[in-house]
Amino acid sequence: MQPRIAIIYFSSSGVIAQIAAYLAEGATARGAEVRVRALEAPGGSTGPGSPAPDRAPAAPPTLADLDWADGLLIGTPTWFGNIAAPLKAFLDTTSPLALHGRLADKPVTGFTSASLPNGGQEAALLALYHTMFHWGSLIVPTGYTHPVLRRIGGNPYGLSLTAPDAGRLTDDQIEAARFVGDRIARTAERYVPAGLPSAHDLWTSQAPGDAAGALAAADSRHA
Numbered sequence: 001m002q003p004r005i006a007i008i009y010f011s012s013s014g015v016i017a018q019i020a021a022y023l024a025e026g027a028t029a030r031g032a033e034v035r036v037r038a039l040e041a042p043g044g045s046t047g048p049g050s051p052a053p054d055r056a057p058a059a060p061p062t063l064a065d066l067d068w069a070d071g072l073l074i075g076t077p078t079w080f081g082n083i084a085a086p087l088k089a090f091l092d093t094t095s096p097l098a099l100h101g102r103l104a105d106k107p108v109t110g111f112t113s114a115s116l117p118n119g120g121q122e123a124a125l126l127a128l129y130h131t132m133f134h135w136g137s138l139i140v141p142t143g144y145t146h147p148v149l150r151r152i153g154g155n156p157y158g159l160s161l162t163a164p165d166a167g168r169l170t171d172d173q174i175e176a177a178r179f180v181g182d183r184i185a186r187t188a189e190r191y192v193p194a195g196l197p198s199a200h201d202l203w204t205s206q207a208p209g210d211a212a213g214a215l216a217a218a219d220s221r222h223a
Ligand SMILES: Cc1cc2nc3c(=O)[nH]c(=O)nc-3n(C[C@H](O)[C@H](O)[C@H](O)COP(=O)(O)O)c2cc1C
Pocket: 010, 011, 012, 013, 014, 015, 016, 017, 047, 049, 076, 077, 078, 079, 080, 081, 082, 113, 114, 115, 116, 117, 118, 119, 120, 162, 163
């Protein structure tokens, strides 16, 4: 079955947007149906960069996009060793899905870029993954699953680039992004054909009374 992949990102000056475009190429080449969604900066701009001049700007993400996807790629520039606020603001709207297990057992990986080789990319990815731990998602780190990942810096926590001086991604960075897009599609593909319920689905179906009370209490705490 064709896996559905959502790529959700914030990009202020275009590097993350470029990465998103090549991730999409990799996932599409693997046969996935791909949605690319971009968050706007406060004030309505996504910055001067664009993924490629021939591509239309991406629509903003919705919770429906997260719910639809079998696999997720979530990207942010590294800002002071952390994720960028517009992405965090979107992640903080996900309680209605997260508390009801809609993101549980879903493969997800993060991607980032920073201007310096050791500018805090690992810290930003770990910060991003905090939310995914709470979602109960399956975090898919890059590890050293392809030689190109070492050539672009060797961060095993997720796709991680040093912003190229020329503005456009290098050939190795493009290859790495296509590989990671392919890999998340392959990972998601393993779950889709099985059609297995998530751990959360099993819990709510096996103990519906307990689940209803617990979920109502959780909803009220996040309201
Ligand atoms: C508010 C802010 C904070 C940043 N913090 C860092 C940082 O901690 N380390 C770093 O190397 N680069 C930092 N940068 C540079 C960006 O991470 C880098 O240019 C990134 O590639 C931008 O991605 P984008 O073009 O998709 O917005 C920062 C940029 C901004 C605007």
